[in-house]
Amino acid sequence: MALRDDQIGGQLIGSGWLAGQGEEFLSEPASGAARRFTSATSAEVDGAARAAEDAFAAFAATTAQHRARFLDRIAAEMRAREERITVIACAETGLPEARIRAEFARTTGQLRLFAQHALTRGWLDERHDPGLPTRIPPRPDLRLIQRPVGPVAVFAASNFPLAFSVAGGDTASALAVGCPVIVKAHQAHLATSEIVADAVDTARKAERLPPGTFALLQSATRMTGTALVTHPLVRAVGFTGSTVGGRALFDLCAARPEPIPFYGELGSVNPLFVLRGAGLRRGAEIARAWATSLTQGAGQFCTKPGLVILPAGEIAERFLQVAVEALAETPSQCMLSDTIAQGFRVSIARLEEKSGVVTGHNTVAKEGRDMGPVLLRTTADAFLADPEMAEEAFGPGGLAITVADPEEAVALARSLSGQLTATVHGDPEDQAEARALFGILERKAGRLIWNGFPTGVEVADAMVHGGPFPASTNFGHTSVGTLSIRRWLRPACYQDIPSGLTPVR
Secondary structure, three states: OOOOOOHHHEEEOEEEOOOOOOOEEEEEOOOOOOEEEEEOOOHHHHHHHHHHHHHHHHHHOOHHHHHHHHHHHHHHHHOOHHHHHHHHHHHHHOHHHHHHHHHHHHHHHHHHHHHHHHHOOOOOOOEEEEEEOOOOOOOHHHHHHHOOOEOOEEEEOOOOOOOOOOOOOOHHHHHHHHHOOOEOOHHHHHHHHHHHHHHHHHHHHHHHOOOOEEEEEEOHHHHHHHHHHHHHOOEEEEEOOOOHHHHHHHHHHHHHHOOEEEEOOOOOOOEEOHHHHHHHHHHHHHHHHHHHHHHHHHHHHOOOOEEEEEOHHHHHHHHHHHHHHHHOOOOOEEEOOOHHHHHHHHHHHHHOOOOOEEEEEEEEOOOOOOOOOEEEEHHHHHHHOHHHHHOOOOEEEEEEEEOOOOHHHHHHHOOOEEEEEEEEEEHHHHHHHHHHHHHHHOOOOEEEEEOOOOOOOOOOOOOOOOOOOOOOOOOOOOOOOHHHHHEEEEEEEEEEHHHHOOOOO
């Protein structure tokens, strides 16, 4: 039975929805009435983990065709709930309807993509060394295949209530290979999460998959997340969120008696370099597009280009004039939660107090969730002298940095920590300078962009959404695209095993 409004607030564990046993709390929607929820207790976390472990052997033994049908059915069940999901997601997050519908399409498309990818054999990375019994010494028959790791915990993101949430990329990729998933919902969109979870559970039942294949936990306490990542039956964790929160969970995973992989996507300022030729010819055009990218989704995209690096002098002054004009025409936007809005205020205030920082435009609201854009500027010397300037300000704000020459731009690039993306705008005569920058930036970022903008992450085979720490906790993996499936697999070798005893593929 589909979830009704009066059923919202419990946990989805095992075979169905349970009345929550933990402490009650209220949601904080952008509009409409608050809803009552309960925080999952340690006993409920244990129940979800045990149910997932009980489901693992049967789910891992399903065929790729069966798992593909499951993912396609989740997408279908979501489409059957699209109007309700849209209304509630807009009310909870304050995001406009067009954004929610676009994200809905991306999420269901992502599910179908992994359904198709599950049917391919490439992700299995099968390798076979036939036995050589007459060789001295003899070689055994060796077969390598990737196998699912076990129950996976997924932490939903604040800024994508659908695509990086309950049925988002982490969940879809884990289910595609046969890993049960336990989702910790985000407080910014609890009711939306339960509707989507109901779609997943309905699909599970229709496909006759075991209870425990999927679970949803709601919570307003850190205890739930701590209990989840430290539970001995959880074998891997996917996380999208803040650097502070992600690092804390990462450390817990590493400190376990049996450490497990933690795939966290954390903070990124996504530097954007404008080189001289491009700045002279297209500076105004780039400035307007940068302002749009900067404020898209109230600046709450993990790929927001929060730093722009400009040649000092006429190019920088013209660029910043046009950017300020564009930002002045950008209306205030509702942020995802009061906590996120307040965190942005604190970040901007801290930047404004720093030596060498000048405020070019600031419409940051002193209270509430509606937030206007802000543009600050500084010099490379000041930026290089204060590493805190490179910290992410999650919201519609950007920091412009002027550099005296290409060598200073290179020095600034070297100073940056790991990033999700790095962008360079250049014209043909800028390619020598760009080559020097890319030699550094390819070691700093997971995705390099030429004459474009990082907001908008295509879900595709070649996409990399990750990077060196703190952009992510494992630079060898991605959280977007079909390669993300590798996070939930481990290689296993079968030596002289009869074909009837090897896993179903």
